[in-house]
Amino acid sequence: MSTTANIDLTNELYTLPDRLAEARAVLLQASNGLTHAQDRLRREKARIARMVTAERGEDGKPVYTNETARNAAIEDILDTDGYGLQVALEEAQRAKDEATLELQHRQDTFAALRAIARLVGNDG
Numbered sequence: 001m002s003t004t005a006n007i008d009l010t011n012e013l014y015t016l017p018d019r020l021a022e023a024r025a026v027l028l029q030a031s032n033g034l035t036h037a038q039d040r041l042r043r044e045k046a047r048i049a050r051m052v053t054a055e056r057g058e059d060g061k062p063v064y065t066n067e068t069a070r071n072a073a074i075e076d077i078l079d080t081d082g083y084g085l086q087v088a089l090e091e092a093q094r095a096k097d098e099a100t101l102e103l104q105h106r107q108d109t110f111a112a113l114r115a116i117a118r119l120v121g122n123d124g
Contacts, residue, residue, distance in 0.1 A: 009117055016110045023106050027099040030092070037092040041085045048077045 052073045055063045064070040078086075 009113060009120065012113050013110075013117060016106065016113065020103070020106050020110060023099070023103040027096070027103050030096040030099040034089075034092040034096045037085070037089040041082065041089050044082050044085055045074065045078055048074050048081070052077070 049070070052064055052070050053062070057063050064073050
């Protein structure tokens, strides 16, 4: 292996731990964003559930008399009123998935470079 290639390999090995740390930080931030989006959606769903449960007809009786009807009403309202929250949750999940893939890629690259460095070290 040429000296230039050895230098490039050495530079990669020195910089990859910092790039791994950056990828871990991005993954942590994406995970926190996902948790936040899940919490917001959960709170909105609970708010809607309270509203549906409290809804009464003209006769004073509950509009939604069984759990299946209440759940269907909750989902209908959530699909309409909570659409933005659902989109935010999907985007947060996508960001976390992408960050996970990037971290895995960097870890794989680091492992491969370490293996190459060991081989080069044994040849020299």
